[in-house]
Amino acid sequence: MNSVVSQIGDLADAGERMIERLRRKAFLPDSRKGLNVRIGxxxxxxxxxxxxxxxxxxxxxxxxxxxxxxxxxxxxxxxxxxxxxxxxxLGASPRRAPLDVPAIIAVQNFKGGVGKSTVTTHLAHYLAVQGYRVLVVDCDSQATTTTLFGFNPHFNIKRDETLYPYLSIDPTQADLLYAVKRTPWPNVDLIPSNLELFDVEYELAAAGSDGGSVLAARFRKLKRGLSDLARDYDIVLLDPPPALGTISLAVMQAANALLVPLAATTPDFCSTVQFLSMMDQVLHQLTGAGIEVDYQFVRLICSKFDGNDPSHAMVRAIMEMSFGAALLPVPILESAEISHAAMRMMTIYELEKPIGTPKTHKRCRANLDEALRQVEQLVTQGWGRVQPLSEEEVIHAAA
Incomplete structure (x- = not known):
């Protein structure tokens, strides 16, 4: 290996050390992420x-x-x-009834940079504030979601703490309970990831002539494991890799709903169309192989939308014409507040006070609440619920 190539490893090590320094600075005094937000x-x-x-x-x-x-x-x-x-x-818990099927939502797009992990983490925290029991499963070896939850995947997470021991060719775990970690949120748990999870892709690719049967077994196994875990939660959020690989396919089959984030740019729109086309072909192949795939809903959500950019408005109009009701009507707006929070490895829902101006923070939080409530309503509709009226709405209606 020449010196230039070996430099890549040095760059990776230097970057990991900096991430750890940032993490320690962000999570002082005990270097562990806490949740200090207060609700008036x-x-x-x-x-x-x-x-x-x-x-x-x-x-x-x-x-x-x-x-x-x-x-x-x-x-x-x-x-x-x-x-x-x-x-x-006060009898205000939104938890599903015992016979309601837990929502297992894959947040997926094969195009990187659409805010997939950011949407996943904000959705988890939004649902937590609303009172749901949430499990987040990081299936992406890049582990961005794991990082946003306060874990450094390089220093804090071992391969045996990811999905690897369950999905590998020689599994050492019979269920997924071993991998569930508590987070600072009392009603949100996490199955973390790290770079070593990618070893599953290598192993299954090298499975040999019976690779097809091995893959089918792994698909069914992940679905079974997640279904077993989901009994203790209302909503499970899956963050798969942004590529068509073994883990992505297993996640697509394990989910019972699909949320596709996409940015309001022409390349993102084109890439998402390709993603949907590939998904259609793959799902038909899975069904033909006897692997059942069934979604309660499939929706697209526009992320990183800048209402002041005419090109964003034009692409969003194209999305609306193309996808119709499958495109959620409220986009997630581009906001410096989200970027600033991410620098602190946080979401908007974890901030004790605004980072920018109070007006910017309030506008960002209101938009996120409205946009993510659309997903919550899809879940509760699946449980046969009508959104309850607040006391104020009941009084107003009776007046």
Whole structure:
């Protein structure tokens, strides 16, 4: 190996060391990611679909603990854990009923740079704030989602903590419980990834003449493992590699819903059309091989949309003409706040305070809530639910 080629490894090592330094700086004092966000009583009431007075009454009569307060008596706001407890006490939990099928959503596009991992992580945190039990499965050896959850895949995650021991040619695990990790969010768990997960692709490619049967077995195995885990969750989010490989195919078969992020550019649109065409061919091949694939919904969501860019508006109009109702009507807007949060290995839902201006933060959060609520509604519709009215909406309707 010549010196120029060997330099690639040096660059990778230097980059990994810098990621670890950034992680330690971001997660001081104990170098572990925490969740310090607080939710005010007005926002808590809106999330629970009740009035602030109902929360105060529950605190006064002892059903809820006294509101957290500072030394001066000012309300500090509620933690996510406290909010989850409030949901249970006030009967405002959105959890699926025992007979409802957990949503297992693959967030997939073979085009890189569309915000796939960013959408996955923000969707997980949005659903957590709404009160759902969420499992995120990072199936991509690039491990961006794992990093956003506060784990350095190079230093903190071993191959035996990923999907590898379950999917490899010589598996050492019979189920996926071994891989589930707690995250700073009390109702979000993670199966992490790292670069070594890619070894599964090599192993299955070298499976020999019976490779087809080995692949089919691995497809069924991942679906079975995820279905077993999903019993303890409401929603499972899968982040597969941005390429048509063995793991991607297994994820596509294991999911029961598909969410396709795409940016509002002509190359992204063209690439997504190619992705959909390839998916169609592959799904027909899987069905022909006796591997069942069934989706409750397939939707596309426009990400990184700049409403002030005429070219974005033009491409989005093309998307609407092409995809119709399959394109979710509310796009995720391009925002410096999302980029700034990502620099801190965080999502908007983890920020204690705005990074930019309060107006920019508020606009970004409102857009994310509206855009991601579209996915939540698809899930609850699958459970046969009609979105409940808040107390204020009921009073207004009766007036």
């Amino acid at each position: 009583i007005a926002e808590a009431a809106a999330l629970l679909g009740c009035s602030t007075n109902r929360i105060r009454m529950a605190e006064e009569d002892g059903r809820l603990p006294p509101a957290p307060a500072s030394e001066t008596g000012r309300r500090l706001g509620y933690t996510v854990e406290e909010l989850l407890h409030m949901r249970e006490v």
